[in-house]
Amino acid sequence: MAHTGRGGARRTGTPQRAPRKQAAPKRDRAPREQPPAPEPPRTFRLGVVPGATPGKWIDRWRERLPHVTLELVPLEVATQREPIDTGDVDAALIRLPIDPQDLHVIRLYDETAVVVASIDSALTAADELDPDDLAGEVVIVPRDDVLGPIPLPGTEAPRFEPPETTADAIATVAAGVGIVIVPMSLARLHHRRDITYRPLRGAPASTVALAWHADRTTPDVDAFVGIVRGRTSNSSR
Template identity: 65%
Template sequence: MAKSGGSRGRSGRPAGSARPARRNRAAVPQRTAKAKTPKAVTPAPPPPPAAARFVLGAIPGATLGGWVDAWRERMPRTELQLHPLDFATQRTALLEQGLDAAVVRLPIDTDGLSVIPLYDETAVVVTSAESHLTAADELEMGDLAGEILIVPRDDVLGPVVPGAASATFAPPEDTEQAIATVAAGVGIIIVPMSLARLHRRKDAAYRPLRDGPTSTVALVWPTERTTPEVEAFIGIVRGRTPNSSRG
């Protein structure tokens, strides 16, 4: 006797039922790896601009304090750098060592240079602090007759003293050594007052020489390199105010 119920196939599914379609793996699209977005490259910051600067040459003894202060107040973004000069090589240094301008002692070969005289320096006689010459407040050439005149190799005045004796020893290399020599009681030296002050010593003294040579200090620069910075410094040394017109 047959059992009730529909017949089933071997697989246990009811007879006549459709077999579910097999999943065709090849037909299923494979998930592809997502392409990585390259990281944005941050560009390197540009190098900072070169610091603005104004290079000013200066001979020993030059009086620059007020001008330097005025420059720093008016031109805070442009550094003023001081470059020491020697009298004998001041023109060469100005033209060959990257200076914008220079405060020099005249005379100087002015070919290709612009020149503005600034001030004249009085000559003084430097002696030992115990010299009889210190009894006077001022001296004249006639007071120096018979004295030993020492002229250092870096002399800037070329003094000629009637009646003075020439030193019998080799000239000192520079003014500082010459002043040390006269401080020891040997001879005299004639220099601009600023150099006497620069090399001041307790054992030396100086007196103004009324009829002595003068030393003119000037501002010079290469004419073809008259930059706005040079113009600004010219305005300062000529006493212009920041708002004054050029003159």
């Protein structure tokens, strides 16, 4: 039954519905970021002269760049520049001096020179030796010598042809003939039970350096430079 309210307005018993709210327009979802594509495996070739010790740097390399294989390439000091020039190695641990033209070179460390002698030699009585202590000794200089001429007054030259390699020279010393002067790392590399060595005061040091061709400074070379310089994985250049 309809009722008449004030002013004659007619009301019915059916309630009026509230207008529907319009649905908010759907927002476009931001596209999910895709993870970076994994880098393809590759190889970093590092030349190494005898006696150089890159072990701690290799460990850090494998931690930071596990997808890049580090391959060690043995070098001879006499021809250490050649594989850098030809691109056979990406970088190299070399011994100075080296012609720096077209190269980047970073000095890493100096090695003490030592006298390698037979374990029965009287020279082993001292913990260190002076050049004067070597008077009367036969000094063998192998063809692959890395120290260069060392003034040693009173010493003698051998009466035989120079050995081809440091290993050959040390084998001769072990037989009780003469002495040889080398960087400490080479004495350790060719160590035998029948020889020993003592530091030689005043002798020139042998400097190990990192070198690479100036035209081939790749991200991998930069990464290795950062490792040898002690930069962390988060530090900037």
